Amino acid sequence: MISPDLPRSIRSGEELDLPKLNAFLQANAPEVSAVLDIRQFSGGFSNLTYLLQTESQEFVLRRPPFGATIKGGHDMGREFRVLSLLQGHYSKIPRPVIYDETADVLGAPFYIMTRITGVILRASMAPTLNLAPERMGQLSEALVDNLVAIHALDINTTGLSQLGKPEGYVQRQVEGWIKRYQNAETDKIPAMDSTGNWLLQNYPTEQAPAFLHNDYKFDNVLFAADEATGEPLPVIKGVLDWEMATIGDPLMDLGATLAYWSEAGDSPAYKNFNLTWLPGNLTRQEVVRRYAGKSGRDLSNILFYYVFGLYKNAVIAQQIYARWKQGHSQDARFGHLLPMIIELATKAETSIETGLL
Numbered sequence: 001m002i003s004p005d006l007p008r009s010i011r012s013g014e015e016l017d018l019p020k021l022n023a024f025l026q027a028n029a030p031e032v033s034a035v036l037d038i039r040q041f042s043g044g045f046s047n048l049t050y051l052l053q054t055e056s057q058e059f060v061l062r063r064p065p066f067g068a069t070i071k072g073g074h075d076m077g078r079e080f081r082v083l084s085l086l087q088g089h090y091s092k093i094p095r096p097v098i099y100d101e102t103a104d105v106l107g108a109p110f111y112i113m114t115r116i117t118g119v120i121l122r123a124s125m126a127p128t129l130n131l132a133p134e135r136m137g138q139l140s141e142a143l144v145d146n147l148v149a150i151h152a153l154d155i156n157t158t159g160l161s162q163l164g165k166p167e168g169y170v171q172r173q174v175e176g177w178i179k180r181y182q183n184a185e186t187d188k189i190p191a192m193d194s195t196g197n198w199l200l201q202n203y204p205t206e207q208a209p210a211f212l213h214n215d216y217k218f219d220n221v222l223f224a225a226d227e228a229t230g231e232p233l234p235v236i237k238g239v240l241d242w243e244m245a246t247i248g249d250p251l252m253d254l255g256a257t258l259a260y261w262s263e264a265g266d267s268p269a270y271k272n273f274n275l276t277w278l279p280g281n282l283t284r285q286e287v288v289r290r291y292a293g294k295s296g297r298d299l300s301n302i303l304f305y306y307v308f309g310l311y312k313n314a315v316i317a318q319q320i321y322a323r324w325k326q327g328h329s330q331d332a333r334f335g336h337l338l339p340m341i342i343e344l345a346t347k348a349e350t351s352i353e354t355g356l357l
Contacts, residue, residue: 007039007051013330014040014048014066016106021061024105025112029098032059032112047076047243052112059097062243063110065329076109077101079243082163083113089158090150092239116238118222119230126275131231133280138234140282141290143221146236147257148294151210151250158211161247166209169248174199174308181315184322187338191345195311198352204251204301212253214244217260218274254291255305258284258357259313259344269343284357306357307348314344 080099094113223232324334
């Protein structure tokens with residue numbers, strides 16, 4: 001029996017002001033009746049996610065981490081806007097309820113949405129997850145096929161085109177993430193410097209623009225659960241964490257997914273990043289082939305996108321680690337991110353040298 005993704009007690013220093021929240025909801029979102037209990041979802045290293053329990057319903061609240069100053073990756077208004085635009089065009093999302101752009105209620109902007117229940121496959125589950133290889137393969141395929149479906153959304157009829165400027169997207173991303181790394185650097189990591197330089201010198205011809213999730217991986221997807229066993233079925237009920245969604249080259253999205261996609265032969269540190277190394281999962285190369293076959297896109301330059309995905313993940317981890325090192329977070333997990341940053345940078349450097357994913 002696989003346990004569902006259950007919320008737990010709120011971490012110290014990350015509590016919400018319940019009386020203030022209820023007063024705000026009574027005045028602005030009466031459909032959300034009085035919140036009786038708040039718990040916190042433990043997964044993830046980015047925005048904080050809470051379960052709001054009313055007498056008859058459950059909602060989810062998202063807010064930035066305490067002490068965060070990285071606006072682009074913690075933009076609650078953007079995530080709420082994305083979910084609003086997707087309504088009626090893409091069904092595998094929660095319904096947005098209300099957004100508060102001020103810091104008056106909870107000390108930071110936040111939004112509330114309906115809750116979707118299902119199974120989230122997190123890396124921490126790998127040691128005890130006894131899924132048949134055939135089922136694991138089906139889940140992998142469903143994950144890839146759903147990414148193709150997201151990239152196939154019409155960005156004009158949906159209004160999603162207003163979310164970004166696709167021209168020059170790849171170059172802006174590379175230059176922007178290099179700058180973010182430099183601003184958050186705490187330890188000298190030569191592989192980060194060499195990878196950044198390689199990216200600047202090897203821009204590919206950009207693909208036609210599409211809608212990008214920008215953080216698409218197993219632990220941002222909710223699978224339907226078998227009623228008898230609780231095991232995940234290869235049916236995706238919901239996709240979460242849209243705060244970095246935008247318009248641009250869709251292979252940047254695929255590259256990010258590949259950068260999370262650990263394999264059986266990878267180092268233990270990298271395998272802690274995901275559970276895609278378990279028997280039956282597609283390999284990174286098989287992911288590429290399936291995506292190419294389903295989407296019809298040219299993936300001959302996928303190495304660039306994969307390397308950028310590794311670099312970007314390293315920078316995100318570095319930003320979180322720097323915030324912890326500066327004392328802005330008490331989450332002990334964040335203090336152990338430096339080896340992962342080095343691992344990601346080394347993997348990117350090795351992929352450049354070998355030409356292999």
